[in-house]
Amino acid sequence: MLTMAVPTAMAAGTTGISEGKKLVLGTSADFAPYEFHKVIDGKDQIVGFDIAIAKAIAADMGAELVIEDMGFDGLLPALQSGRVDMVISGMTPTDERRRSIDFSETYYKSKQVIVVRAEDKDKFPTMAELENQKIGVQKGSIQEEIGQKIAGAKLTALDKISDIVLQLETNRIDAAILEDTVAVGYLDDNIVLAPAVPDEEEAEAAIGIRKGNTELLNAVNATLARLKSENKIPQMVTEASQMMAGKETKTPNILEVFWQYKSFYATGVGYTLLLSALGVIFGVIIGLIICWFRLHDAAILRWIGTAYVELIRGTPMLVQLMIIYYGLALTLSINFSPLQAGIITLSINSGAYLAEIFRAGIQGVDRGQMEAARSLGMGKAAAMRFIVLPQAFKAVLPAIGNEFVTIIKESSIISVIGMVDIMYQASVVKNITYQGLNPFLIAAAIYFVLTFILSKLLGRLERKLSASDRR
Template sequence: MKHKITAWMTLFMVIVLAFSSLVHAEGEKKTVILGTSADYAPYEFHKTMDGVDTIVGFDIEIAKEIAKDMGAELVIKDTSFDALLPELTSGRVDFVISGMNPTEERRKSIDFSDSYYAAEQSVVVRKEDALKFNTFESLEGARIGVQKSSIQETIAKTIPGASVISLDKIPDLLMQLDSERVDAVLAEYPIAKTNMDEATMVITEAKPEAEVDAYAIGVRKGNEELLNHINATLTRLKENDQIQKFVDEASDLAAGRKSENLNTFQFFWKYRDYYAKGIQFTLLISALGVLFGFLLGLIIALLRMSGVKILKFLATAYIEIIRGTPMLVQLFIIHYSLAAFDIKFSPIQSGILTLSINSAAYLAEIFRAGIQGVDRGQLEAARSLGMTKSKAMRHIILPQAFKGVLPAIGNEFVVIIKESSIVSFIGVYDIMYQAQILRGSTFAPLNPLLVAALIYFILTFVLSKLLGVWERKLSASDNR
């Protein structure tokens, strides 16, 4: 028995060490971490370069120059635009470049560099509405699409009677325009020109009052050393007219992107490497989430059934709180809010931890129901034979309880695989993250999502069948 316990403890320690070392294989070289939202061509966007998915754009070229002047290696962290400030203030990234305006509201939480570029705002409409919305005043009462947390959102809210629809991604906004869910999209001219479908859309003559907006680089409050490095690099680039060169090169690179007429299976085969990478991350996070959730759920179930009131209260409170709050909120609290207490997890670790603690609350109730479903007389019989309560629970009660609740446990495991998609919000390269990358880089609004849905279905279907086989094997003895 001691050898078995030692083996299980060794396996558990190996898993814990592997978990703690994820995304921490850093070298000795100094690094500087850039936060960006790579869906904003030509500022920053994904493009396949020499067969490798690469984040490119003129913002990225500026960041490379900053890192070079600092003698550091640049690490790029891609996330949604409205998550950039939490990433920066929590210390997960060192600076932010993402076509960001230095508004007064943002200056309350972060510092900004000198401005490095300015672009005009533009209004994109469907071709048939070009005359209808040919002035900015004509947008009164219209449905306006803007990127969430952007200067365009602020401008749109000043339009009398306008209904403002805010989304994370520019391609999503243009898809809303194409499907007639919005009447116009407010975006910067380079962004609109690069991303819109010129066959069905047009940039109108309408001009917002704030026609030109400057962009700056964000750093954490009080980080004067980094801010001085950034300003020195920007001064050098502006003096040599390098930034405009970066803009022209990035615009040409972005203009080379074409919409492809592929069916769903052709799309999957062409971009299978993206999805293969996403499947690896999804399976890793789901498997570890299931493992830790299973162990934690069993412990919580036993605590809730214990005779110690404080332990029972804590276990009950845990279950009710976790089941009563959205998993996405739990993910953001773990990933961003705990950083204020200097508790920082990598995106993968945050994802695994969130899935584990969420799943544990549901599994605890499943285990409790299974244990209570076993005839109490069996525990009493085991005790009368001289077995301790813990041995009786381990050898008599738990095996029967586990067999009885296996279908419910299997259903929870299937749910975990599907709900693991939320980790894409914090920059984990799972299946949904890869689908969002492909939506922005290929102009395909539907195929990336259809492929992702098909992959999730295959994973959950196969798992369900395997669990069914296991369940039949365990119940074989009952049919003899």
């Protein structure tokens, strides 16, 4: 699998703009009006004035713009690993970030504000009242650095601005630090600005470029200089703000949300099933191989099998995903796509658990079965294939079914790297509708339907295989 996947992954890497004339942009599309999801002509699109600037850069370079949506804290690793060519996400060029990447000239300035619930507006007249309070910030942002300077503040750092606002609405935090331009999209009768204002200079936004890519850096600065001379950036900000202000005033119920965005969820279901199916297939293959290692007479093979099982079961799947998606790109320049990384992660993870399931099933078969087969002249391999494995498979089928169900649910982890599965689409719908609960209730219902159907099918198979035992 790796032999077939690596050449494709290497070809998909972004090593230079001249390759295919594609300019790959990394962004976190939950930062209106900088970048955000919006349904236009029935299609989900990422818009905002950052995106408008990126399109201008691509047009000046004669390149096709490709947008990669991911978590804000994943933007720098994606840029350093060559997965994207540039990052535009309202990012402030701090000294710490400059040690990792290069930045263009600044293109926008904004101020920081404190957002609170309407009933708490008078509680925070100055920044002093925010001490020892629970404050929401975006992970890896300049707002997080501001929050860290507030004495005794208990910070809740999340990837998405919409999640931070949801934390505020549900009384899990007392206040949130946002950029003024971004905060406008969330202000209403319940969420308002506090009188307190962070004692910080205006935050500058710049475009991140991989270190050493001076050709792209010069091209980006040239486009920014042109846009500034033509006074285009304020116009882009105004247009993006108008699109952001066009959100629905009527709150649709859960059925209306599902029907309106059914195509989003349908796409997510397709990718989830693809991830799960391939993860199961390769997981079974890996599991059988590792199981064979674990039961082999050679000590070195038993050690390899044991080490694999203990290592994979002893580390979180999210860590394994980060190593495969970002780690291999940074160390070996192997750039797997989100789909490839997801399949590989699910396969190697489920393979460890399936190996132990298979081993338990094989060892549960009476040893006399093997001895009887050998006494009839069957070889060890034939006896294992025709006598032991069929019995073992029937014994462990319920456990295998549980693992299959688990894979479907755990595939949701892959959404953190931009895989368009059910959870990713639910987040997109949440960002479009500004609803924090309904999109995820729909996702939960879809997961339940998928796992329920799979459980019933496996149950029928189990009953069919055990029919002979009742005769």
